[in-house]
Amino acid sequence: MAKNLKKYRADFPILKQLVNDEPLIYFDNAATVQKPQVVIDTISHYYEHDNANVHRGVHTLAERATEQFEATRQLVADFIHSKSADEILFTKGTTESLNLVAQGFAQNRLKPGDEILISIMEHHSNLVPWQQVAQKTGAKLVYVGLTDDGRLDINDARQKMTGKTKIVSLTQISNVLGSITPIKELTRMAHHIGAIVICDGAQSVPNMPIDVRDLDVDFFAFSGHKMGAATGIGVLYGKNTYLNDMQPLEFGGEMIDFVEEQRSTFKEVPWKFEAGTPNIEGVISLGATINYLKEVGMVNIHAHEQVLVADLIPMLKAIPGVVVYGPTDIEQRSGVISFNLVNLHPHDVATALDMQGIAVRAGHHCAQPLMKRMGVSSTVRISLYLYNTLEENQKFIEALIATKEFFKNGTI
Amino acid sequence: MGLSKLDNLYRQVILEHATHPHHHGSLDDSEKTIELRNPTCGDVLKVELIMANDKVQKVAFSGTGCTISQASASMMTDEIIGKSKEEIEEMVTIFSEMVMGQEIDDDLLGEAAILEGVAQFPARIKCATLAWKAAYQAVNLEN
Structure with a gap:
């Protein structure tokens, strides 16, 4: 039996407000999650007591800042079960992490005729960087398709992994369909043919336990703000051997060892990838977030979301005219649900829900090739987190029915 | 509420x-x-025009979209028929100002003035202006 997470909701001050005169129901967690008080306090405390630049200066504040900064690297390593902290790079977010692997690592290895394998449900951040690398190297970008219920098609992946496949880059959880991809199995298949595996964990790290060594992926990218940390901080995990092969994309302060007039030497991994003054408050907020999530328990968060989704999907499907996308098997989903109301545009649905205090996302969710494959231009997306409740589910369903009534004759 | x-x-x-x-x-x-x-939702809107004697003689629009973008496009087509390039440019400017919440002289917009309520929904301004931007660009195309 999973732990009841009800008491944790009080930790999120932003949720205690009215929006359009209704209690806020925040169902847009796949975009970004709200921050617990302890994270907000940690950022304030850092600026009130410890603010200094890291990795330089011998004064006390600089030491405190550096210590918290580097302690977070170890916290991240432990959180995703990497072997050591020097496999953890701090970036701006998943997008920068994936661009770094694409341009700093893959681009130097790929030759014309090589293939990069991604899936059709990738977020643009795990798609456009590969398009760019493909264009620059003459490699071919190949897409794994989906099953009818919106899961990655393992058989299609197996067929498309050939001797030409050098890079396999897949999302662990679709930000549109909520489907969970069996990364471990796919990684084994990809390694069997000698490909490097990159995993986009933007939607998985906040919602389930992650063990990068068990998955055996070669690189793993995620963002802090989707877990509870500040925006502008993310992580790239990479196996040591591959990080040593990767080239930095930015040069300057912090990342150098010695600088002469005509040449320079760089620091060791991971610091050679962190040029310039980093997002120190972001890193420290990530540390506070990880400590908070550890207390709640990642297993509990995942279980809680599955309870919410199992409650919500049948209620959604019971409304005539609602089409729910993604896996029917709850076990294969996270807390993301995309749907449409027939004859009603997602933007109209989202505006009507907002008037009832409910924040959802409407649009293409940065996954236009997936939308095209699904035959829609956009969807309404709800995405749940540890603080959402069954009561909110109920209110949401009532609000959706009211929305449908408001537009009862359809508008398209 | x-x-x-x-x-x-x-x-x-x-x-x-x-x-x-x-x-x-x-x-x-x-x-x-x-x-x-519309970059936020991916909707595509197409506007087609035929001019005669420097005025819009025929207009049509196609594509899918939300209520606001479709209604705005429909109203736009009603209002620009018989108007010159300069008149349409002015109408588009006034329409944009209106949905951004500015005080405007709405006589020029005809029925489309009813879309002023969009100003209270900033996230939807792009939906309302898309068809008008298309009209502006269309009349400025060289044949």
């Missing part, structure tokens, strides 16, 4: 335009065609 505020945005006449849009379709002999995309 619930859905009462929605009435300010989705007035009956707007819903009617969205359900039964005017000049929806395409022109076989279009002289000026512009296709624009």
Whole structure:
């Protein structure tokens, strides 16, 4: 039996407000999650007591800042079960992490005729960087398709992994369909043919336990703000051997060892990838977030979301005219649900829900090739987190029915 | 508040335009065609025009979109027929100002002035202006 997470909701001050005169129901967690008080306090405390630049200066504040900064690297390593902290790079977010692997690592290895394998449900951040690398190297970008219920098609992946496949880059959880991809199995298949595996964990790290060594992926990218940390901080995990092969994309302060007039030497991994003054408050907020999530328990968060989704999907499907996308098997989903109301545009649905205090996302969710494959231009997306409740589910369903009534004759 | 505020945005006449849009379709002999995309939702809107004696003689729009973008496009096509390039440019400017919440002289906009309620919904301004931007670009195309 999973732990009841009800008491944790009080930790999120932003949720205690009215929006359009209704209690806020925040169902847009796949975009970004709200921050617990302890994270907000940690950022304030850092600026009130410890603010200094890291990795330089011998004064006390600089030491405190550096210590918290580097302690977070170890916290991240432990959180995703990497072997050591020097496999953890701090970036701006998943997008920068994936661009770094694409341009700093893959681009130097790929030759014309090589293939990069991604899936059709990738977020643009795990798609456009590969398009760019493909264009620059003459490699071919190949897409794994989906099953009818919106899961990655393992058989299609197996067929498309050939001797030409050098890079396999897949999302662990679709930000549109909520489907969970069996990364471990796919990684084994990809390694069997000698490909490097990159995993986009933007939607998985906040919602389930992650063990990068068990998955055996070669690189793993995620963002802090989707877990509870500040925006502008993310992580790239990479196996040591591959990080040593990767080239930095930015040069300057912090990342150098010695600088002469005509040449320079760089620091060791991971610091050679962190040029310039980093997002120190972001890193420290990530540390506070990880400590908070550890207390709640990642297993509990995942279980809680599955309870919410199992409650919500049948209620959604019971409304005539609602089409729910993604896996029917709850076990294969996270807390993301995309749907449409027939004859009603997602933007109209989202505006009507907002008037009832409910924040959802409407649009293409940065996954236009997936939308095209699904035959829609956009969807309404709800995405749940540890603080959402069954009561909110109920209110949401009532609000959706009211929305449908408001537009009862359809508008398209 | 619930859905009462929605009435300010989705007035009956707007819903009617969205359900039964005017000049929806395409022109076989279009002289000026512009296709624009709403980047937030991916919707595509196409506007086609034929000018005669420096005025819009025929207009059509196609593509899918939300209630606001479809109603706005429908109203736009009603209002620009018989107007010159300069008049349309002015109308588009005034329309944009109106949905951004500025005080405007709405006589020029005809029925489309009812879309002023969009100003209370900033996230939807792009939906309302898409068709008007397309019209602006279309009249400025060289044949």
